[in-house]
Amino acid sequence: MxxxxxxxxxxxxxxxxxxxxxxxxxxxxxLSARYVVPMRQHIGEPARPVVAVGDRVLRGQMIGAAEGYVSTAVHAPTSGRVVAIEACAVPHPSGLFDLAVVIEADGEDQAIxxxxxxxxxxxxxxxxxxxxxxxxxxxxxxxxxxxxxxxxxxxxxxxxxxxxxxxxxxxxxxxxxxxxxxxxxxxxxxxxxxxxxxxxxxxxxxxxxxxxxxxxxxxxxxxxxxxxxxxxxxxxxxxxxxxxxxxxxxxxxxxxxxxxxxxxxxxxxxxxxxxxxxxxxxxxxxxxxxxxxxxxxxxxxxxxxxxxxxxxxxxxxxxxxxxxxxxxxxxxxxxxxxxxxxxxxxxxxxxKNPKFFPIKPIELPCIRCGACARACPADLQPFEMYWYSRAKDFGRAQGYNLFDCIECGCCSYVCPSHIPLVDYFRFAKSEIWEREREKRAADLARSRHEFKAFRLEREKQEKAEKFAKAAEKSKAAASSNADPTAPADPDAEKKKAILQAALERAQKAKESVAPKNTENLPPRVQKEIDEIEARRATVEATTETKE
Amino acid sequence: MISAILVMAAIGLVLGGILGWASIKFRVQDDPLVEKIDAILPQTQCGQCGFPGCKPYAEAIAKGEADINQCPPGGADGVNRLAELLGVEPKPLGEGLEAKPKSVAIIDENTCIGCTLCIQACPVDAIIGAAKQMHVIVASQCTGCELCLPPCPVDCISMQVIKEDVVNWKWRYPIHMMKRAA
Amino acid sequence: MIGSPYILGRNSTSAIMLKVMLALIPGIVAHAWLFGPGIWVSLFLCSAFAIVFEALLLLMRGLPLKPFLSDNSALLTAWLLALSLPTLAPWWLYAIGMLFAIVVAKQLYGGLGQNLFNPAMIGYAALIVSFPVNMTQWAAPVGLADHALTLLDAFDVVFAGQGSISADAYTSATVLDTWKTQARLGTPSESILSQPIFGWAGGQGHEIVALMYLAGGLLLLSLKLITWHIPLAFLAGLAATAGVLHLIDPTQHASPLLHLFSGGAMLGAFFIATDPVTAASTPRGKLIYAGMAGLLTAIIRAFGGYPDGVAFAVLLMNVCVPFIDTYTQPRVFGHHPGHSKGRKS
Amino acid sequence: MENYLLILIGTVFVNNIVMSKILGLCPFMGVSRKLETAIGMGAATTFVLTLASGASYLVDTYLLGQDLAYLRTLSFIVVIAGIVGFTEMFIKKSSPVLFRVLGIYLPLITTNCAVLGIPLLNVQEQHNFLESLFYGLGGALGFSLVLVLFAAMRERLEAADVPKPFRGVSIAMITAGLMSLAFMGFAGLIR
Missing domain, CATH: 3.40.50.11540 (NADH-ubiquinone oxidoreductase 51kDa subunit)
Known part of the structure; x- marks a missing residue:
């Protein structure tokens, strides 16, 4: 006490x-006939449905598992059958639909x-x-x-x-x-x-x-x-x-x-x-x-x-x-x-009824009387935040500590000009949050773009190095056989022999594979091929003269 | 007459000396304006501003070659912030450019032939897939720059506007009751 | 789509303005009783011009007439201007005053709540700068004037100009005016004070009106329409500066009491400086704003060219209000004390 | 000492450079869009103006004397340009942000009629060296004071729904006019 x-x-x-x-x-x-249990009933990640359409569920059985750290589970309110897992109407100011599990109650209300x-x-x-x-x-x-x-x-x-x-x-x-x-x-x-x-x-x-x-x-x-x-x-x-x-x-x-x-x-x-x-x-x-x-x-x-x-x-x-x-x-x-x-x-x-909840009177301009500042439990200056939120100057609205506002509604309640101050603050807050989301997406895109440029650069370098190495090896290989006095180390000899054998085999394979489809050709096709060969010869002739 | 010329010459010499000394003492490297401009641009790397990416466009603005209202994804808000940063008069978006609602590219799985052309085209590597394998676009990383649409031989990529859902829903600007009553 | 809260408190802007006008009534009645019916004429004229100009501007701006005219802000400005002008001035003086007040000082800035300068004081300043002669012909106290005017005479004077009665039959210099001219001529303060127009504190009759404004001001305070910061700081600033000057050179400078109860001091402290739209909005800001206004009033009255400095002092401090507001933001809940919460853009 | 104080009070309040003498209007209108830039500009102008009025007094008495009086304006402008050049480099080094935000208005101090006006007024009223320094300082402080207050007002005006034809500079002009009306209160303050 x-x-x-x-x-x-x-x-x-x-x-x-x-x-x-x-x-x-x-x-x-x-008991109601149907129950619509939304997956997003808490702050954080919505729950992930763990039941399928047609399953029979009991009262208290988990129908949505928590997803990620900030999340929690969702359970069946009564026993019955899952008839649908779809976007349903949910109590949200936007009036939009959200994922929910629809359960048809069977009346037994049997619990786990x-x-x-x-x-x-x-x-x-x-x-x-x-x-x-x-x-x-x-x-x-x-x-x-x-x-x-x-x-x-x-x-x-x-x-x-x-x-x-x-x-x-x-x-x-x-x-x-x-x-x-x-x-x-x-x-x-x-x-x-x-x-x-x-x-x-x-x-x-x-x-x-x-x-x-x-x-x-x-x-x-x-x-x-x-x-x-x-x-x-x-x-x-x-x-x-x-x-x-x-x-x-x-x-x-x-x-x-x-x-x-x-x-x-x-x-x-x-x-x-x-x-x-x-x-x-x-x-x-x-x-x-x-x-x-x-x-x-x-x-x-x-x-x-x-x-x-x-x-x-x-x-x-x-x-x-x-x-x-x-x-x-x-x-x-x-x-x-x-x-x-x-x-x-x-x-x-x-x-609501018109007696206790009358229609809002017309909003008059703010006369900076300070009644809202005196009523604000967070000691903010609502008329200054309103002034810059209305002008969509979110930087300055944030300068007046917009995010310390707990949206309790005291300022709108006492405002003599009946200005919906909290609506201006909610509008400004959601715009700033969206801008921050865009900023994060832009930073992610920039870092990925820079990494891609770096990756392309790196691949080019690697390719260049590979060519350079290959060029050296072939030069080194050419210089080693040009100077016979060099002491032939035994495994280089053996490797060259294997290489030689492989080359001969490839050569023989190429000759044996005669082009089958160019022997018994109908005269018309043969004539066409001769023309193309002739044209190719003239083209090669002109290209040689150009170099 | 001679004394007049002498006096002016003397003043000129003295001031020239001071300025020469000052320019050496206050040598300064270029100021990081390009990064500040780049920070405002939406980084979609879409090239609609006529430059191959946001960084080149930022450099062009810094050098004064490009105007501040050539970036449609940035929208009017982006132009205003650029104007405020550079201290110039904000301008409406350039002619023929309008800020489209933000959208994401979607690959139609049954027509994609796995030719990897879109993977090379994507400025932010948001497309996953390999030669002759199925391709998919990571929606969270796609910036909606539409660069992957032209190279696709089978036209299986389509742009889908991001729908409003319970998470990204925004409170509306309160309608000024008085204007409506007028 | 207007969201919560769905219930509203009871006060409204038009009610606030109405209450402030009611608080002015005692002062007006005392003025009418002591200085003749001229005040009714100027009040009527100013109010009429105010409504006409406001309606004209609202039509031009395409805004609905009803909500704005019914918020009484134009009427309040008219009353304040009428009370700070001499009563039997020609009608066009009131028209020009209201033109500046309503059109230039208020509507051009976007109407109620967005103007930077106090409309009534802009009207007063414009008039005193352009028509100094008419502005110094104040009505004499009924006792002293050699010709008591009836309401009809007042209308006749205001509209027909000089008409049948000559001007000096009903006017006399104000207290501040006589003190300034005499003091500068070097006449000793005792003989100045002994002149008939000086009462026990301010001008004969003027001090009663000032007392009535004081009563109206205290009524405003009790109705919580204004906070104590502005009137207290204004009167303290005025009295302190006048006191210091009086100590330095009693023959040159009047006593603080005379300063408080003469000219527009009381009206300024409770009704003009406390106009929420143009005054500072943070508690500390209000103290600085009103204190400096009081100080400037005393300085202008002592050394300046114009007899009464309230209007210019308030306007000068209106100029500083946005600057003051920016740097006197109070500490916000959860921000550890001592951390300056200036504006971060 | 009392005389200098009187000069200072006189130039800051009574015949304020911008409000009563209506000098230096283009930076007054141009830089007063944001409060930070206005404070920066005020500081820069005060620095330049004080130095300029001191330097121009020296140039006038020792270099020009009576016979070369016709060179007065020319030499003053050269001196001011030199000082502004120096200030420009100093600001570019010390705070690039302020430098970029001031932008064109920093070199424009040279052409600010107040900056040239005050040295000429010094000569006209035969001030000695210290008096002209105080006169320059007072004029600059008056300019900065009014500029900063005006910038704060314009920031608030930004969000007012001023009628369409009066948006932007025109309402700023009207506000400046009403400010000078307020400053008339100081008229006749110093006998």
């Missing part, structure tokens, strides 16, 4: 709208044999590799493969922070999770502490969730401290929560592990518990369904459940709904296609 709190600059207080969905307990969804792990005796790297195969990824929204984060690596991790702040309005999935499953979550936290080998463990929960605080404090052992952090958006940002609890600023461009602190979402801790102590891979997560639906609330949803089924499980949309948002209203994105499935990254689905 005596934990000293630090306050970061900026932040806003949107109205939280938590009451709509945090009253009712977590409901489990009925779960093997719980004795994580205390298992050595940490083996534990981490199992986590990689269990498909664990950050459920706070970043979906970074958790097995990498569990590796303390070179630096010593002295503090583990559990992020239960959930500062984004409307979302309450962590809140319900902490209230109902605190003991299991704390077992997961024990495993994390064992894997990271750190002493202090802090759980940050915003003070607008008293029940969750009480539940976690009741279940928490003495040495784990549950801290009530002030309610402020974006108090739950990784860097912001770390600063609030420890006063340490995560270095720019680096991660909190550079300063010995690791941050995990509370949902990730719970799924770690199920993966290690029960042996069930990450096949389901708690999702908030809220906004303009009949019965908003939190659901235990299988990964791959089409979002349309989730909405119908919540009693369907009320009339007058104006679109859906994946994630929260501050950092989420518009859902393009309802057929898209729930993935590991989806923590909330909000059905």
């Amino acid at each position: 005596n934990q000293k709190l630090y306050t970061f600059n900026g932040g806003v207080h949107p109205d939280v709208h938590k009451a709509e969905s945090n009253a009712t307990p977590i409901r489990t969804m009925p 044999a779960y093997q719980p792990l004795d994580w205390r005796s298992l050595d940490p790297s083996a534990l981490r590799n199992r986590m990689r195969d269990m498909g664990l990824a950050g459920l706070g929204g970043a979906v970074f493969p958790s097995y990498i984060k569990l590796n303390p690596g070179a630096q010593k991790i002295h503090t583990l922070i559990l992020n239960g702040a959930e500062c984004e309005p409307w979302i309450t999935c962590d809140d319900r999770l902490m209230r109902e499953r605190a003991p299991e979550m704390l077992r997961g936290i024990e495993i994390m502490r064992h894997a990271l080998g750190c002493q202090t463990v802090l759980i940050g929960i915003e003070d607008n969730k008293p029940e969750a605080l009480a539940a976690m404090r009741a279940a928490a052992p003495a040495e784990i401290e549950v801290v009530a952090v002030p309610t402020m958006y974006p108090g739950g940002g990784g860097k912001q929560l770390t600063y609030t609890l420890t006063g340490v600023e995560t270095p720019t461009g680096g991660r909190s592990t550079d300063v010995g602190i690791q941050v995990f979402n509370v949902g990730t801790a719970y799924s770690l518990y199920r993966a290690v102590e029960i042996g069930e891979p990450l096949i389901s997560r708690v999702v908030t369904l809220t906004g303009h639906v009949a019965q908003p609330g939190n659901f235990e949803v299988r990964i791959g459940t089409p979002l349309a089924d989730l909405i119908s499980a919540g009693g369907g949309m009320l009339p007058g709904a104006s679109g859906e948002i994946i994630g929260g209203p501050m950092m989420g994105f518009d859902l393009m296609d309802l057929a898209a499935p729930v993935t590991k990254a989806v923590n909330c689905l909000i059905v």
Whole structure:
């Protein structure tokens, strides 16, 4: 309780709208008919499908293996048959399709044999590799493969922070999770502490969730401290929560592990518990369904459940709904296609209505009033970055530390001219990333081009050397037989004899092979050959005169 | 009149001396401008600028023989960056040159006869194959310079524009609501 | 395709401008009560010209009228210019002032938010440089003037020019003007101060108006529309410099109190220097910007040719704002302290 | 000493070379596109101008005297050209980047009317050696100050959506005009 709190600059207080969905307990969804499980549900390389169309899969069976270091596995949410492995609609701001495994559920929901792990005796790297195969990824929204984060690596991790702040309005999935499953979550936290080998463990929960605080404090052992952090958006940002609890600023461009602190979402801790102590891979997560639906609330949803089924499980949309948002209203994105499935990254689905989500007013020019700079939790100057991003002068936008922006949306929220500042920053960032990709491709092309020029040069030299050597050998050979007094060393004699014999044999072979097809030719063909021979003779005559 | 000439001659002599001494003391080798220009060019080695590669084009720009807007793969953005580096006025792309969307060459396996002509033509060795063996283009290394199209006797190489997918998708420039409302 | 965030805060640019205009009301009412109804005429005229010019330019630039006219920025500029000009000047003076302010200083740069100079001050500077005579005919306090004007007379004077009443019946020199001319003639400060137009702090009547602007400014501060940096630094810079000069040579230079409560000091500190578009944007930058502006105001008032230096001081510091902003960028979260985060292009 | 300070303040603020005397406009417009180049140009011009006004005073008093007064402009230009040549080589050696970015405007210092104007003004106002040095330094500092501030303004103007006909140099000209309007505030500062 005596934990000293630090306050970061900026932040806003949107109205939280938590009451709509945090009253009712977590409901489990009925089985859907079809499940669409995308291969890319985490940061890094997408998983590689290991099943074929037509295979029968069981619940929890791995259908996509992790590919490369930054990757994690993907599992079947229920038992059934793989009907297709193709590009399907996925929850992504672009609305583009991505590779996914489509499973037709057979209703039996038969699981593979779960093997719980004795994580205390298992050595940490083996534990981490199992986590990689269990498909664990950050459920706070970043979906970074958790097995990498569990590796303390070179630096010593002295503090583990559990992020239960959930500062984004409307979302309450962590809140319900902490209230109902605190003991299991704390077992997961024990495993994390064992894997990271750190002493202090802090759980940050915003003070607008008293029940969750009480539940976690009741279940928490003495040495784990549950801290009530002030309610402020974006108090739950990784860097912001770390600063609030420890006063340490995560270095720019680096991660909190550079300063010995690791941050995990509370949902990730719970799924770690199920993966290690029960042996069930990450096949389901708690999702908030809220906004303009009949019965908003939190659901235990299988990964791959089409979002349309989730909405119908919540009693369907009320009339007058104006679109859906994946994630929260501050950092989420518009859902393009309802057929898209729930993935590991989806923590909330909000059905918009014109009352709470009015159409954006017209964007007026920026008057440099500085409200956004005061609201920015990263102490940036959003109007300067906007000024140069709008003019597409990406060099200068980067000069104003564009890549320290966490895209939390506070600046767009407070802007009196309603400028979509975050959109300008996202546009500038993706343009700069693309330019960097092109730069890397150009450097690769230059180095390959220079190597090709070098290779051609080298081949020319080798050929020149070979000719030079051959010319010397023939000269040397000519000089050796021109001077008989030279002491004929015996093997040179023998070699010359063999050479001589080979030459004679080749000579005889050439004579014996008479051209068969030039004897009994019809007179017409014979005449033609004579003409050609005559012409060739005249050509040779003229060429000799030219030299 | 004579004194005027004498005075001017004296000033000229003194300054000439200072400049002579300075030019010796401040001898300087050529500055690495060519590398800086080469760093901006997209290295497709495609020759559409009239030079056999990006390096020769960079040298030509440095020497002032070539204009800065002859590189279509670089696009208008490349021309602007060259203009900024050299401190000259940015110009639109040269006449008849327009920046095509980035594309990659694809070999149609069933018509390729393995004649290795395209392998020799590729400036960045992005084509794998041997005489009379199947050839394939490494998509990640192909710069889209289209130099392998002409030598292919059976025309089995085609250019395919790189499709937008979830990874290389870019956020759009936010439409200025006011302009649309006008 | 506009993405998140999907919810917005409540304030808007037009609301901000409106609140600033409301904060001006106390000053205007005091001015009207103490210096006669001339202020209403100049406010009306300036506002009318501002709307006309702004609409004209927006049409020429092919932009929609409604969003821009309704953001009240043109109106605010008009009010600020009207309050810094003498009230009973001929109408074309207001027209030319607004022409410079709206057209040259704002629309040519691309409209709201992109201009480099404070539009009202450009208007004032252009007028004082080209029409010095009209610009020094300030309305006398009602008590002192030998002829109290009614609203109709004011309209008559403004539109018909000299008309029935002669100019010196209702005008008098300002406090700063008399101090400068008398001090340079060498009359001792006591006798200058004893003249009727001098009140207890600034000019008789002027100090009440200045107090009202101060009240309006504090209202702005409480509504968080401006930060304390600019007004405090401006007034401190002005008072400190005037104080030092006063200590050096009390007969030549007026007391800091008189400087604070006369001319455009209070209006400048709270309403003109704090124009977010043309002021410095970083906290440290604001302190430098406003402090130097205060200093320059005092220097111009003491040694310069023009009676009141606020306009020129603000313009001179507007020139330095892009330079100041570039090199006073605050430390960004995660960048270890002490590391200068200047602009990297 | 107080007199020199007065000259310095006078030439930097009150009758600023660019803003009040409207001299040296072509580098003022040409080099003010980027802040770094403006700072480089300011430094180069200050170096040249201070040396030039000192050297031209010496040339004028000792070499020309009264009878050869008609040679004044010619000799000043030769001296300035020499100094600029020296500066050009020095910058080419010390920072090739600045040299290339300044490009044509470095040799153009010779033709900068401020650089020739100040020595002539020195002669006209009969300054002694130290006064002309301070006058040259003040003029150059004033030029550099205004050039750097103007460059920062133009960098910000680059991204403003100025109406089409006013884009580029024309809005820069208007800004320069408004700057000189602001500098009029200093008029009459020094009695």
